[in-house]
Amino acid sequence: MLTPPAGAGAPARRTADVLRLVREEGRVRSSARVPPGACPGAARLGAALEEAVARHLPALLAGLAERGRPEAVCQSVHLTVLGRAADGAGGVDGGAGGVVGLSVRALARAETAAGPVLLGARGAEPAPVLARLLDGAAELAGHLARREEPPHGWRRRPLLLRPPVAAALAAGARLALEAPAARGLDGRRGLPPLSLAELPPDVHREAAVDDAGAGLARHLWIDRGRFALPAREPAGGLPVGRAVWDHDLAALARPAPLRLRLESPQVAAPEEAVELVRCLEGLRRYHPGGRMSLRCLARAAPGHGWFAVRLGGTPLGLLRAVAGGAGALTDTCADQDVRSASLLLPAAEELERSSRASISAL
Numbered sequence: 291m292l293t294p295p296a297g298a299g300a301p302a303r304r305t306a307d308v309l310r311l312v313r314e315e316g317r318v319r320s321s322a323r324v325p326p327g328a329c330p331g332a333a334r335l336g337a338a339l340e341e342a343v344a345r346h347l348p349a350l351l352a353g354l355a356e357r358g359r360p361e362a363v364c365q366s367v368h369l370t371v372l373g374r375a376a377d378g379a380g381g382v383d384g385g386a387g388g389v390v391g392l393s394v395r396a397l398a399r400a401e402t403a404a405g406p407v408l409l410g411a412r413g414a415e416p417a418p419v420l421a422r423l424l425d426g427a428a429e430l431a432g433h434l435a436r437r438e439e440p441p442h443g444w445r446r447r448p449l450l451l452r453p454p455v456a457a458a459l460a461a462g463a464r465l466a467l468e469a470p471a472a473r474g475l476d477g478r479r480g481l482p483p484l485s486l487a488e489l490p491p492d493v494h495r496e497a498a499v500d501d502a503g504a505g506l507a508r509h510l511w512i513d514r515g516r517f518a519l520p521a522r523e524p525a526g527g528l529p530v531g532r533a534v535w536d537h538d539l540a541a542l543a544r545p546a547p548l549r550l551r552l553e554s555p556q557v558a559a560p561e562e563a564v565e566l567v568r569c570l571e572g573l574r575r576y577h578p579g580g581r582m583s584l585r586c587l588a589r590a591a592p593g594h595g596w597f598a599v600r601l602g603g604t605p606l607g608l609l610r611a612v613a614g615g616a617g618a619l620t621d622t623c624a625d626q627d628v629r630s631a632s633l634l635l636p637a638a639e640e641l642e643r644s645s646r647a648s649i650s651a652l
Contacts, residue, residue: 309537316503318535318542346416353424354398361434362400362407362427370395371416372492393492394419395547395623400427402434404587404598405570410623412492433567433587438595440588440651445638447590448613449649450563453620455586455601457628458569460486460552462582462605464626467511467519468529469580475517481609485553486512491534491545502533502542512609552630557614559634565589566599569624580604585652603647611635611646 312320347369354364373392395412396419407430411422451459463486466472488509494500502523509520509529520529526542533542570585584601601608615631622628635641638649 307537311501311535313503316499318501320540321535321537323537341416346420350396350420350423354400354427357424357428358400358431361431362402364427365399365401365406367399368397369416374493374497393495395492395627396420396423397623398423398427400430402430402570403437404434404596405585407568407570407587408624412621412623412627430568433589433596436595438590438597440597440599441590441594444564444590444651445649448560448563448637449635449641450559450565450616451633451635452565452567453628453630453632454568454622454624455566455584456552456630456633457550457622457624457626458582458584459605459608459633460550460628460630461548461626463609464488464511464548464550466580466605467517471580472517473519476519477517479516481512481515481517481606482612482614483514483555484512484609484612485510485514485551487551487553488529488532489549489551491532491547491549493534493545500531500533501535502528502530504531504533506531548626550626550628550630551619552615552628553619554612554615554631554633556631557616557634559616559632561591563634564638565591566601567596570598580606598652599649600652601647601649603641607646608635611641611644 308324309321310324311318312322347367350367351364354367358364371392371394392414393412394414394416395410397408397410400407400409409423409426409430411419411426413419413422467475488511490497490500490506490508494506497506500506504523509531510518511520512518520531522528523530523533523542526533528542528544532545534545535541536543566586566588568587570587581602581604586599586601587596588599589596613634613636616634617632619629619631622630636644638647641647641649
């Protein structure tokens with residue numbers, strides 16, 4: 291469901307699809323849309339969606355307008371309610387068994403003086419998800435209260451990538467490791483003792499197998515600094531245990547968004563660190579050679595004004611520079627869903643001397 295910001299005057303657009311998946315020998319082979327009323331197992335999905343539209347979503351839009359202005363003006367909200375009705379054979383139909391794996395994901399796009407920002411939250415019920423999204427909007431507005439010039443000597447201070455920026459780095463590393471060029475890394479130790487795990491997607495959280503009929507064990511793409519690339523499906527090359535049926539393509543595809551968990555040894559965050567707080571416009575693009583470019587909202591310390599920086603480098607090269615994780619693991623819902631602590635990196639000058647990255651104020 292996609293809605294305009296409060297006061298825009300345009301009606302919300304709502305879509306609801308109920309699909310019947312047909313399995314053969316455990317593997318989804320086809321799907322067909324069925325009327326919602328013909329699928330009793332989807333009743334809870336419909337109730338959650340109706341509640342979000344009738345009660346939660348107007349309150350969310352009003353709250354975003356109140357808490358974000360003028361620092362962060364909400365442009366749109368995308369709310370997804372997802373679940374499956376499972377039969378006794380492990381397939382999906384509308385017969386019995388009710389809904390399994392109900393999930394709610396909300397994304398808001400806010401326009402700020404620094405640039406567009408994605409705010410997100412996910413969970414099992416609409417009310418707490420939208421409450422967390424409102425908290426994120428208020429936090430973002432607080433970060434943007436005033437702009438300052440970068441402090442003198444900021445390039446000699448260590449960098450602290452807060453969870454929303456660490457999440458973009460984790461997602462970039464996961465995508466880089468799926469590329470054919472990364473297959474030679476399997477089994478090699480090339481990173482600090484970090485671990486990057488991929489969890490089953492929301493649509494399979496309560497299932498036993500994926501849509502290709504394979505088990506849903508947790509994938510460790512990086513295991514304490516060692517690359518551990520998962521096996522791939524012979525047909526299509528998808529990682530085993532992560533196939534999701536795409537009705538529009540009539541084929542198995544990679545889950546979107548990915549669910550990742552990045553863990554690292556704990557370190558204390560230096561008081562003089564420059565914090566990269568949030569990504570602006572998300573993961574912008576890959577460049578030749580596998581480099582990525584991130585525009586980030588930064589500040590010299592809590593309570594100080596913001597400035598913008600551009601961070602460039604390969605995801606794996608940046609992970610090689612990580613000294614450890616600071617603070618608690620925190621969920622970030624944006625381009626991908628990632629659970630991570632803040633990541634401590636060397637100062638900009640040191641990163642550039644090692645050719646791992648480039649970082650500049652905008």
